[in-house]
Amino acid sequence: MKNTIHISDLIFYKKSQEEIISFLKENNIKNLELFIEPLEKEYTEKMLRVLENYKFDSISFHGPFRKCNLAVTEEEANKAAYYSFEESFKMGQKYNPKYYVLHTNEWIPNNNITDELKLDIAKKVKEIDKIAKSYNAVLAVENVGIRRTMVYNQEEFESLILDNGYSCLIDIGHAFVNGWDIPALIKKLKDNIVGYHFHNNDGLQDWHRPIHNGNIDYSEIFSLVKKYTPEAVVVLEYDFSEDAQTVLKDCRELEKLA
Template sequence: MLKEIYPHQSPQNLSIHGPCIGVNLADENDSHYLAHYKDVFEFAAKWNAKFIVVHTNEEFTGDKTVVRQRVQHRLQELLLLSKNYEIQILIENVGLQTKGTLLFDWKEYRELLVMLPEAGSLLDVGHAYINRWNLPNVIEQLGKRLIACHLHDNHGLSDDHLPIGQGTINWNVLFAAICSSVPKTTLVFEYANVDIQTALASIQATENSYLVQAAKITQD
């Protein structure tokens, strides 16, 4: 598909999302994660991707401390692999309190980034909102480690991946925080179950309204 869209050159600012189905860094029985991620890096390098997004975990069992240590070790392996391709790894905040899959809450997520200084952060706004993270505070504390954000809306209960404005996230406050703390962060619209026209209209509305308004707020 990429070759059909970009037959002669790579798209600008392309990012790659690592596998989140069939790969689980938290699962001690997953012995194929490195091979799968090597394929991801090969593909990302071919298309000059800016970064690769990695999930810490999907569903997990066992003692959380032990599982977190396993995930940290495997992330270190992926960081070593990334050096061969000169592509940055961004660690996404995943897992939901509402589903019992939250392995790295804000405290643990922040500590993980401290222990893995070569990794960047990708803040999934929808996940953070469901888990009751203080989004402006999180954005400020992540600072330059925050390389990208996944933008999508929900009502604070389930990971609906709605277009911006269709849920209850306060986007004015969120974008003001981004413009103030990390104005150059990459914004990725991660919608689900919407047609392309609806998605494009939402992106255009965001550019014309929220981001402009947030920029004005930071200038006051």
């Protein structure tokens, strides 16, 4: 087995359906991770039209996060989160994505991370995973939050995944900014990891820059990925301000190394 390399559609966020499909065709891109946001209908409908009008070999879905924050405790926010994910699972049945990414949180109400909040989020993750299983969908819990918005530290995240038997996606950029031991993380969660987000930064801010533009040594990281998780998807998740040709070049490079 070898790792499949996906490009995140984050790079296309401000592009039209026609521009996206044209780029995909011109460069023969067959693997993509798509953001699905049922409460952001215009964007989701655009990406579903891309799926209907272009043939992919492999796709993954990035679940809702722009209008979905599991750290918010109000009942209406909970309903929105469950609705958003269930609608995403329904949409995905037609396209057979490898997994659906879940963010445990976005911004933190009152900037206050408590044990009670951690337990509340964990309950919501369990409920969404239950819904995912009812649709035969794979939910991939991602390590998110940067410093002050990091609800779960490395040990807590590892426990969340292992204690519940969850699949997970490791965002290397987030782990690096938060000072996590990335080799140890990969080795410990290797049997649960279904995907990775690759992007680079300076160790201080979550920039989502290309893999060769920052302080993360991706030659070392990719060697670990291939050794311990050879079936995992690797997603190049670059900010939409980056040059699309750069993500294409980096994708081709990783495909040769996979």
